[in-house]
Every structure is written in C-alpha cells, then in structure tokens.
Amino acid sequence: MKPEEFAVESMPSPTTFIQYKGVWDMQDLYETLADFFRDQKFKFYEVVYKHKHPSPFGAERQYVWRGERNVEEYYKYVLEIFIHTYDASDIEAVMKDGTKRTFTKGRIRIQFRGRVNFDYEKKWEGNAFYAQLRNFYHKYVIQKKIESIYWDEFYYKVFNKLHNLVQGRLKMESEQFEAREMAGVH
C-alpha cells in the first residue's frame, strides 16, 4: 500500500451552488472576486476560460477560477469557483447619470468548492513510516484543531463570505450571511 493511499490529506467543505437567471454585471463580478482573493491573501488563478460558439439564444461561457493560500507551514486553503453561463448576451443600459454600461443577460450557474489541505509541501510522504506518523497525528493529536479551528475558520470566514459576496453582486434576494457577526479579527 502506498503512503498516500491511507493519508488524510484534505478536509473538504460542502459544495454549494448558485443559479441565477436575469441581468448581472460580469466585469464587476470578476473584479469583486479578484479583489476578495487579494484581500484574503490568496493567490488567484484563472484556470479555464472557454467561449463556445454562440447559439441563437446567446453565448455559453465557462470559467474556472482557483485561489490558494498557504496559511501556515502545515495547512493551506484551496478555493475553486466553476462558473458556467448559458444564453448570455450583452445588453447596454443607461444609468441614472446618463452613462452607458454593459451588462450580461442570461443564466449563470456557479459552483463553489473548497478544502483545507494538510502537509501541502509533502514533507511527510517520504516513506510509509512518515505517512503513518502523519496519519496518527491527524487522527489523534490535532483532530479537534482541524475540525473546529482550521476547517471552521475556512468555512465561515472565507467560503461562506465568498458565497455571500457573489449573491450580493448578483443582487439576489437571499443576500444573507448568518456568520457575519462571528467574532474574530478580520
């Protein structure tokens, strides 16, 4: 058995979705997300950008964005956002002050995936003994810390916050964030 087969390498958060049909500002969404990642000290990568041949109803685009943050030497946060737009077409709107802005009209589906990765530098995978030791460490020494500090902080202070931010930028009705009053230094 290889060492990596039995190791607890990451702790994922539940995958969440947003589906929206209407008008939104794609440029604003992009900039807001990039800002969010920068504020949270993440490295931001655009992994995939696909623009499919437009159908009579509009274009289909696909984006995959990924953010990584090395929190400490032993664990890091990984956040992935999968965006898929359907029947998207650009529309021009005149704002109250007379300026023109371009919005996107169509359907958008966003999937958020996140996880906390441990031993990301693979220092404890040299041989089976080290890997077993790491497993023991995860299971019996820092299990509570993983569940109630590392993962919790990631889920409530980063993952849910990001979800709420996107809801806000899309101007969705369910714009809420139950952990907004959670204590801690931001």
Place this chain on the structure above:
Amino acid sequence: MSDIRLVVDHLKMDYEGPFDYNDLVTLIQRFIFERGFDSKLEKDFEQNTPSGKQMEWQDAHWKRITDYMKYIIRVRILVSNYTKVDAVKDNKKVKVGNGKVIIFFDGIMELDYFGKWDSRPIFLFLRVLFDKFIYRHYTERFEQRLAYDMNHLYHTVESFFNLYRHYRLVKAMPHFANI
C-alpha cells in the same frame, strides 16, 4: 451506512402575501445558528421572470449531539411570483416583497454517523438491539428534543409571517385611506 430516522417529515407551511424574503432567510439561519448548528447551503436558485422572481432555497444544518448521534435540520423554501410592491404600515408607505411561499421542514436524526457499527451483520444487529431496547429512552429523548426545536422553528416562522398582517398593499387599499 448510518441509521437515519425521520423525526419531522416534510412539515409544510403555505403563505401568500407581503413578506421580505431576505428577512425570512436570515431569520431561519439565525435561529438555527444560535442553536449551534453548522450549515450547508444546498440550493440557492433565483430566476427573474415577467411575473416576478421564482426562487428556491435549501439549507441543511447539522449538529453533532454525541459522537454517535447527529441532528440534521433541512429547510426548503419555494417562492413564486415574488415582486416588490408598495404597502402601508403605520400610515407610512414602505416597499415590501409580495408573493407566494411554501416552506418544508425536515428533522432527521442520524445514528452511528461514522458507520462504525455496520461493518458486520452481527454489529448491525447489536446496534439495533442497543438503540431499540437498551438506549431506548436516550434515543427517544433526543427525538423529542429535535421535534421541540423543529416546532419552535415552525412557530417562529409563523409569527414572522404574522408580523406582516399590519402591512396593507397599496393596490388593495381604498382611495380614501389615510397615507
């Protein structure tokens, strides 16, 4: 495979009239968050249509009571034809959402959620034996606590909708009403 028991199965609430969707969602989330549940947002869909917004929201909350038992509360909200309308409250004109809403509440109790007692048939048998006869009173008490929480949530949401009794939609008001 853990043992899943439905304590509250699809408790339904219907409402049609003025209400604020965002406040409703926040109320439910706050209520459950205050009781120490973690949450997982399963669905958050919104569609703008000519007749109003159609929305679906589903949140599953879980809480580990012991290392053997876990509560899961699932709330599903379906909103149709949601629009912002003018209403009068305390002789003042306010904007408020209006539409039809259906809410489903599910209360689930998950026993042996780590699945430690189902590796062999004999273990499974022992688990059932313990749940049904030896720890029966504990299991029932946990069931009652979940049912109590669910009823409390139901009544909280009900009173939230009752608050909107004081809102009168402008289109439904007589022209001589004092605004």
